[in-house]
Amino acid sequence: xxxxxxxxxxxxGAVVGMSSVLDSFxxxxxxxxxxxxxxxxxxxxxxxxxxxxxxxxxxxxxxxGAAQSPDSALASMISTLLVIQGHFxxxxxxxxxxxxxxxxxxxxxLTRTITVFFQHWAxxxxxxGSFRGIxxxxxxxxxxxxxxxxxxxxxxxxxxxxxEVTNLLNAIPHVITMGLEIAGGFIVVVGxxxxxxxxxxxxxxxxxxxxxxxxxxxxxxxxxxxxxxLALALIYLQLNPKYHPTMALAGSGSISxxxxxxxxxxxxx
Amino acid sequence: xxxxxTDVDIAExxxxxxxxxxxxxxxxxxxxxxxxWNFERMQGxxxxxxxxxAIRRFYTxxxxxxxxxxxxxxxxxxxxxxxxxxxxxxxxxEEQRANGRDIxxxxxxxVKIGLMGPLAGVGDPIWWxxxxxxxxxxxASLALTGNILGPILFFVLWNIFQLGFRWYALKIxxxxxxxxxxxLAGNALTKLTEGAAVLGLFVMGALVSKWxxxxxxxxxxxxxxxxxxxxxxxxxxVLDQLMPxxxxxxxxxxxxxxxxxxxxxxxxxxxxxxxxxxxYWVGILGM
Numbered sequence: 001x002x003x004x005x006x007x008x009x010x011x012x013g014a015v016v017g018m019s020s021v022l023d024s025f026x027x028x029x030x031x032x033x034x035x036x037x038x039x040x041x042x043x044x045x046x047x048x049x050x051x052x053x054x055x056x057x058x059x060x061x062x063x064x065g066a067a068q069s070p071d072s073a074l075a076s077m078i079s080t081l082l083v084i085q086g087h088f089x090x091x092x093x094x095x096x097x098x099x100x101x102x103x104x105x106x107x108x109x110l111t112r113t114i115t116v117f118f119q120h121w122a123x124x125x126x127x128x129g130s131f132r133g134i135x136x137x138x139x140x141x142x143x144x145x146x147x148x149x150x151x152x153x154x155x156x157x158x159x160x161x162x163x164e165v166t167n168l169l170n171a172i173p174h175v176i177t178m179g180l181e182i183a184g185g186f187i188v189v190v191g192x193x194x195x196x197x198x199x200x201x202x203x204x205x206x207x208x209x210x211x212x213x214x215x216x217x218x219x220x221x222x223x224x225x226x227x228x229x230l231a232l233a234l235i236y237l238q239l240n241p242k243y244h245p246t247m248a249l250a251g252s253g254s255i256s257x258x259x260x261x262x263x264x265x266x267x268x269x
Numbered sequence: 270x271x272x273x274x275t276d277v278d279i280a281e282x283x284x285x286x287x288x289x290x291x292x293x294x295x296x297x298x299x300x301x302x303x304x305x306w307n308f309e310r311m312q313g314x315x316x317x318x319x320x321x322x323a324i325r326r327f328y329t330x331x332x333x334x335x336x337x338x339x340x341x342x343x344x345x346x347x348x349x350x351x352x353x354x355x356x357x358x359x360x361x362x363e364e365q366r367a368n369g370r371d372i373x374x375x376x377x378x379x380v381k382i383g384l385m386g387p388l389a390g391v392g393d394p395i396w397w398x399x400x401x402x403x404x405x406x407x408x409a410s411l412a413l414t415g416n417i418l419g420p421i422l423f424f425v426l427w428n429i430f431q432l433g434f435r436w437y438a439l440k441i442x443x444x445x446x447x448x449x450x451x452x453l454a455g456n457a458l459t460k461l462t463e464g465a466a467v468l469g470l471f472v473m474g475a476l477v478s479k480w481x482x483x484x485x486x487x488x489x490x491x492x493x494x495x496x497x498x499x500x501x502x503x504x505x506x507v508l509d510q511l512m513p514x515x516x517x518x519x520x521x522x523x524x525x526x527x528x529x530x531x532x533x534x535x536x537x538x539x540x541x542x543x544x545x546x547x548x549y550w551v552g553i554l555g556m
Contacts (some may be wrong), residue, residue, distance in 0.1 A: 023349050024300045026401070026427055031408045035420040045415055052412025052419055055405050056480050062397035065346065065389075066308060070535060098542065102535060115307035119342075122305075122314045126338035129331050131321055134338065138318035141305030179546025182554050185482035186517055190537045192477055193524030195398045201466045211474025216513040222407045222475070229471035233464040240463075243456055 001041065001085070001157065009040050010154045013077055017149030018142055020073035020108075023063065028149075030054035033076035041084045050080055050093050057094070057184065058101075060191025064198065068112070071104025073149050078156050085160035086169060095180030096169075098187070104149075111148045115141045207232060285327050285367050287360060287443065294322035295360065296436050299353050311346035316381075319352070323360040327367035337363065340374050347385035348392025353435040355384050357442020358449060365446075380447065391462045399469035400430060406476055481517030486555035 001009075020028035027033060030051045038047015054076060061069035075097040083093035118141035125133030159165050196208065210232075211225065220228075237243060287295075298319040305314040317338065324337045347355065359381055366372040408423030442449060485504040492500045508515050524537055548554030 018304070021306055022301060022303050024303075024431060026424070029401075029405065029423070031405065031412055031420040031423045035412075035417070044417070048412045048415055048417060048420060052409040055409040055412065055423075059402045059405050059409075059476070060398075062393070062401075064393055064397070066311070070538070098538060102539075105535070112306055113308055115305050116309045118305045119307050119310050119314045122317060122342055123339075126317070126342045127335065129335040129338060131325060131334075131338075134314070134317055134321065134342075138301070138305045138314050141307070141314070142301065145304070175550050176546055178556075179549045179554075180542060182484075182549055182556060183542045183545035185484075185556070186520060187538060187541055189477065189481050189517055189521045190524050190534055190541070191402075192473055192481070192521050193528055193537075194534060195402060195473055196470065196521070197525050197528050198398050199394050199466045199469060201463070201470070204463070204466050204470055207467050208470040208474040211471040211476075212478050212514065212518060213474075215475035215478035220475075222403070222410055222472070222479075225472050225475045226403055226407075226468075229468040232471055233467040236467050237460055237464050243460060 001161075005040055005042075006154075006157055009037070009081075009157055010150050012036060012040060013150040013153030014143075014146035016073045016077055017146040020071065020149070021112075021142070021145040028073035028076065030058060030072055030076040033073065034080045037077055037080040038084060041081070043084045046084055046090070047080055050083060050090050051076070053090060053094055053184065054079070054097055056188050057097075058191065059188055060193070060195040062194070062198075068105055068108050070098075070101035071108050072101065074104030074107065074152060075101035077149060077153050081153065081156055081160050082165075082169070085157075086166050088169065091181035091184060092169075092177055094184035095177050098180070098184075107148055107152075111145055115144060118144075207236075285364060287323060287326055287364065291322045291326050292440065292443065295319065295356055296353070296439055298322065299356055299435055299439065302349050302352050310342075310344045312349075312352070313343055313345050316345040316352065316356075317341045319356060320359065323356075323363055327363050333367075336374065340378060343378065345381060345385060347389040348396055350396055350431055350434055350438075351385075351388035351392035354438040354442035354449070355381055355388065357439045357444075358384070358446055360443050361446030380450070384450070387458065391458050391465075394462060394469065395465040396431075399465045399472075401427065402469070402476070403472050406472070406480065409480075477517050477521050478514035481514065481520070483516040483520070484555045485516070485553060487553055 016028045016033050019025055027036075030053075032051070034051030034054060035044060035047045038044045038050070041047075054072070058070075058072045058075075061072060063069055078100050079093045079097035082088060082096055083090065088096070118137045122134050122137040125137060207229075211229070214220065214228075215225065298321070302312050302315040302319055304318070306312060307314070320341050324334060324341070328334045328337055345352075359377055362372055362377045362380060366374070366377070404423050404426050407426075408419040410419070411422065412419030445452075483505075485508065487504045488501050489504060489507065490502045492502075494500055512518075520541075527537060528534065545554055
């Protein structure tokens with residue numbers, strides 16, 4: 001790795017760290033983070049493959065309220081770095097990514113505790129009526145989040161590819177790396193489960209099974225599933241009597257009756 | 270005292286309004302909402318940072334500014350994108366207050382707090398539960414063949430949606446102000462949530478079948494064909510004839526059940542790793 005590559009890599013690490021807390025442009029998602037890391041190191045193809053595989057694993061990982069998910073940011077950066085510098089396979093990269101995501105989660109929780117300090121700093125700036133002070137407090141907290149990924153990236157970049165690290169990783173028994181690769185094939189179900197649970201819509205599960213069976217016995221791609229899903233959603237909303245209380249009671253049509261119907265409908269939910 | 274002074278302002282025709290530039294500033298800053306996310310007030314400081322252009326425009330006197338800055342440094346948390354319409358509505362309220370209408374600072378805070386929960390209830394399933402998994406899976410399906418279009422498609426699609434939503438929601442929130450709340454209170458939000466859930470669950474079902482891979486290479490029978498070849502039948506062959514993707518489906522429901530039992534997702538992931546390693550070791554699981 002040239003020194004320019006190292007600098008660009010660490011800077012990109014900072015961008016990924018900030019992106020993962022902002023959760024807006026989604027640069028830290030494996031698809032993007034692995035691809036760019038691969039490109040910086042001159043092996044974009046590897047980055048794309050690793051990114052695609054990892055993306056499927058992290059599909060349902062999300063931060064809701066105060067709950068922090070495993071960290072895709074650190075996992076993407078470091079596993080790509082290790083795979084390319086240490087000449088490991090994509091499968092081994094996936095096996096490395098998961099423990100990294102766990103480590104990243106710990107770091108995320110730590111950082112989000114540290115940033116309480118900036119919130120209190122902002123209290124003092126608000127008291128003084130300083131707009132600039134609030135800008136600084138906020139942006140420096142964001143910088144800390146950047147360092148959260150940039151520093152580990154720097155450390156691993158300096159160590160990766162050295163014979164010690166390669167030997168260490170090679171010392172992992174074959175049965176464990178194979179097991180982790182196999183798990184990489186279906187670990188995504190945890191993410192699916194998280195998404196389904198978050199929807200909190202048991203009465204809509206027929207749509208889930210419809211999607212499952214249709215995919216099992218067809219060769220439709222995801223675009224097709226997206227279009228069918230959208231059509232189903234629109235049809236569901238158009239035909240649902242819940243949204244047409246008067247139509248559903250055409251004939252009887254009194255207001256009190258339609259209110260009764262609403263109540264009944266809620267009970268059914 | 271306070272009211273009289275602002276009344277004078279209005280009489281002189283200096284009704285304060287956000288300029289187009291202010292709106293652009295609010296939009297850009299709203300992207301940074303979570304920059305200082307912390308366990309105490311979550312997006313509190315981020316909200317304040319994002320709202321500064323409005324405070325700067327509406328309040329010129331130092332004490333008014335201080336009061337507003339302190340008011341907006343409190344707890345706040347919602348799906349990042351859903352903050353944009355709330356910023357618009359809060360700005361519309363602050364504007365009325367700055368122009369001397371009878372709006373209490375507490376009322377503005379109440380509206381903020383009152384909206385963040387319901388909007389997160391809609392926002393989380395739509396953004397994290399539907400759009401990101403769908404775009405992510407779409408991108409990944411291309412990336413797995415080494416196609417650079419995968420990451421590009423994901424990145425572009427996602428950002429068109431999130432930036433477009435942020436801009437229009439902010440604008441509409443500001444223009445319609447609190448009037449929009451009655452619209453939101455109607456069927457619109459439930460419809461949106463339910464529609465997204467239908468789409469999300471349908472695609473999720475397809476994903477379980479298409480992109481979760483389990484192989485049980487345990488041999489059930491070996492038959493010697495007349496040609497001399499040996500045909501082996503594994504557990505996976507039988508399962509695939511029954512229903513492709515059956516094991517991932519059952520695993521998904523096992524995970525849901527365990528999550529409902531308050532098992533940490535990380536424990537699930539680690540547990541599945543251990544099962545895989547043992548499974549491979551014993552010979553029940555294969556690539």
